[in-house]
Amino acid sequence: xxxxxxxxxxxxxxxxxxxxxxxxxxxxxxxxxxxxxxxxxxxxxxxxxxxxxxxxxxxxxxxxxxxxxxxxxxxxxxxxxxxxxxxxxxxxxxxxxxxxxxxxxxxxxxxxxxxxxxxxxxxxxxxxxxxxxxxxxxxxxxxxxxxxxxxxxxxxxxxxxxxxxxxxxxxxxxxxxxxxxxxxxxxxxxxxxxxxxxxxxxxxxxxxxxxxxxxxxxxxxxxxxxxxxxxxxxxxxxxxxxxxxxxxxxxxxxxxxxxxxxxxxxxxxxxxxxxxxxxxxxxxxxxxxxxxxxxxxxxxxxxxxxxxxxxxxxxxxxxxxxxxxxxxxxxxxxxxxxxxxxxxxxxxxxxxxxxxxxxxxxxxxxxxxxxxxxxxxxxxxxxxxxxxxxxxxxxxxxxxxxxxxxxxxxxxxxxxxxxxxxxxxxxxxxxxxxxxxxxxxxxxxxxxxxxxxxxxxxxxxxxxxxxxxxxxxxxx
RNA sequence: GGCGCAUUAGUCUAGCUGGUUUAGGACGCCGCCCUCUCAAGGCGGAGAUCACGGGUUCGAAUCCCGUAUGCGCUACCA
Numbered sequence: 001x002x003x004x005x006x007x008x009x010x011x012x013x014x015x016x017x018x019x020x021x022x023x024x025x026x027x028x029x030x031x032x033x034x035x036x037x038x039x040x041x042x043x044x045x046x047x048x049x050x051x052x053x054x055x056x057x058x059x060x061x062x063x064x065x066x067x068x069x070x071x072x073x074x075x076x077x078x079x080x081x082x083x084x085x086x087x088x089x090x091x092x093x094x095x096x097x098x099x100x101x102x103x104x105x106x107x108x109x110x111x112x113x114x115x116x117x118x119x120x121x122x123x124x125x126x127x128x129x130x131x132x133x134x135x136x137x138x139x140x141x142x143x144x145x146x147x148x149x150x151x152x153x154x155x156x157x158x159x160x161x162x163x164x165x166x167x168x169x170x171x172x173x174x175x176x177x178x179x180x181x182x183x184x185x186x187x188x189x190x191x192x193x194x195x196x197x198x199x200x201x202x203x204x205x206x207x208x209x210x211x212x213x214x215x216x217x218x219x220x221x222x223x224x225x226x227x228x229x230x231x232x233x234x235x236x237x238x239x240x241x242x243x244x245x246x247x248x249x250x251x252x253x254x255x256x257x258x259x260x261x262x263x264x265x266x267x268x269x270x271x272x273x274x275x276x277x278x279x280x281x282x283x284x285x286x287x288x289x290x291x292x293x294x295x296x297x298x299x300x301x302x303x304x305x306x307x308x309x310x311x312x313x314x315x316x317x318x319x320x321x322x323x324x325x326x327x328x329x330x331x332x333x334x335x336x337x338x339x340x341x342x343x344x345x346x347x348x349x350x351x352x353x354x355x356x357x358x359x360x361x362x363x364x365x366x367x368x369x370x371x372x373x374x375x376x377x378x379x380x381x382x383x384x385x386x387x388x389x390x391x392x393x394x395x396x397x398x399x400x401x402x403x404x405x406x407x408x409x410x411x412x413x414x415x416x417x418x419x420x421x422x423x424x425x426x427x428x429x430x431x432x433x434x435x436x437x438x439x440x441x442x443x444x445x446x447x448x449x450x451x452x453x454x455x456x457x458x459x460x461x462x463x464x465x466x467x468x469x470x471x472x473x474x475x476x
Numbered sequence: 477g478g479c480g481c482a483u484u485a486g487u488c489u490a491g492c493u494g495g496u497u498u499a500g501g502a503c504g505c506c507g508c509c510c511u512c513u514c515a516a517g518g519c520g521g522a523g524a525u526c527a528c529g530g531g532u533u534c535g536a537a538u539c540c541c542g543u544a545u546g547c548g549c550u551a552c553c554a
Contacts, residue, residue: 008554009554010553010554012553012554042554044553044554045553045554047553048553048554098552100552101552102551102552105551105552106551109550109551113477119477119478119550120478120550144552162481162482165480165481166480167479167480168479171478171479171480171550172479172550173550175551176551176552178552179552180552181552183552185551185552185553185554186551186553186554187554189554190554205548206481206482206547206548207547207548207549207554208548208549208554209480209481209548209549210479210480210481210548210549210550211549211554213480231481233481233482233547234482234547234548236546236547238486238487240546240547241546241547242547242548268488271488271489271502272488273488273489274489275488275489275490275501277490277501278489278490278491278500278501278502279490279500279501279502280501280502281488281489281501281502281503282502298488298489299481299482299483300481300482300483301481301482301483301546301547302487302488302489303486303487303488304487304488305486305487305488305503305504307487307503307504308487308488308502308503308504309503310503311502311503311504312503314515314516318516359515360516361514361515361516361517362514362515362516363515364515372514419512422512423512426512432512433512434511434512434513435512436512437512437513438512438513440512441512441513445513447513448513448514449513449514449515450513450514451513451514451515452512452513452514453512453513454512
């Protein structure tokens with residue numbers, strides 16, 4: 001039997017990292033088992049679903065490289081299917097029309113709650129006579145459809161990650177499956193679609209575990225075999241509360257914009273609730289596909305540790321070739337207005353590749369390139385502390401003058417030559433190399449920290465380097 | 477309130493068919509080395525009475541029960 005799984009987000013916002021992890025596990029499961037991965041948009045909540053959210057989710061999925069084999073399917077385009085199936089359940093006695101209004105239901109719920117009772121639906125409309133029904137209809141009321149749920153015995157969920165979970169049927173009440181406006185409700189639409197689309201496994205968030213017995217009852221009522229279930233634990237913020245916007249970055253597009261590589265995010269997410277062995281932490285997508293298995297999925301919730309993601313992202317950045325890194329850096333330079341938006345080729349591109357090569361070990365996120373290289377593109381913006389600590393120091397002016405003279409004499413402007421000459425100069429003057437180099441760094445970059453000095457001088461060019469050193473003398 | 481799930485170092489986790497574990501790896505942290513700054517890299521270190529309390533057993537992180545804590549569901553949200 002070939003497997004088939006799906007990711008079924010509701011388009012009420014961007015793609016959350018928790019959702020991304022669910023999508024990833026489904027995708028990996030499909031790839032690992034040679035099955036199909038489908039995308040379904042659960043947009044039955046008209047109030048909260050938006051077109052922008054759909055776009056955002058699709059864009060994030062693509063960026064993550066989680067390609068789907070079928071879909072995206074939209075539940076709002078399948079309304080007739082749900083209506084037909086609901087009607088069948090009504091005819092078979094597994095569902096019934098309910099005319100209770102949301103207000104009435106809410107009132108009864110509050111009453112039940114305040115008198116320590118369980119807020120369950122009382123089946124008031126179950127045995128409505130056709131006379132009573134037409135009376136409601138005459139008042140212009142449209143019925144919702146409720147599922148008549150079994151209230152004796154128990155429903156067992158054989159969860160692939162949690163094991164056997166038993167629910168007492170008496171705990172489940174008659175849930176609404178169709179709203180009066182003809183839109184299905186989550187638990188019903190999911191069952192119909194998973195059945196209709198031939199899902200063999202349903203891998204989703206832990207928050208759906210309590211829904212599962214209800215859904216199993218619906219499958220039973222339809223005389224259909226439920227798929228296998230696997231419920232993934234939640235992803236938490238540093239404070240152990242479920243991850244949300246409040247924690248800063250919770251959407252994958254934010255990670256993308258900050259300069260995380262999708263390979264790194266994928267690797268990181270894969271390890272949130274899954275481990276292959278007791279040693280390996282870095283996995284390529286291919287390795288993930290060959291090793292992934294539901295049997296290795298963890299049960300307990302996981303805190304999203306940005307520090308570890310940062311480390312991992314650095315690993316992936318260092319794995320890129322200079323040209324690849326440059327390609328990924330381009331949009332960041334452009335967004336920062338350091339580079340024109342048009343395509344960059346030729347000598348300019350070569351220079352950028354050189355910059356990328358000298359910065360790569362200093363990058364945690366791609367966006368870090370801005371603070372590291374802006375002085376190559378525009379005038380120096382002096383950091384006051386650097387000026388005071390370095391340029392205003394005794395002897396800085398003399399050092400800079402000596403350096404300027406030495407640099408001026410260099411014809412072959414390369415970092416190797418600059419390196420040799422400046423070290424020789426330090427020896428001549430009799431000061432430590434570091435002491436000589438630091439004022440140069442501040443002069444050309446305005447800061448105490450920069451990419452490697454000699455490479456930076458080379459990239460800047462002889463003329464600009466000398467001009468900046470000369471200008472810095474006025475600050476000593 | 478009811479029901480369900482979870483609980484190994486700051487974090488992600490391995491181990492969980494009981495003994496080979498003085499609980500392994502990774503991030504982070506600390507130190508040393510390297511070094512033109514910052515990183516990266518190399519080496520080393522600290523950090524876990526395996527939530528707590530009982531029980532079963534010759535022996536428990538591993539099995540059972542209870543408690544606590546956290547989270548989820550209890551919607552005409554998914």
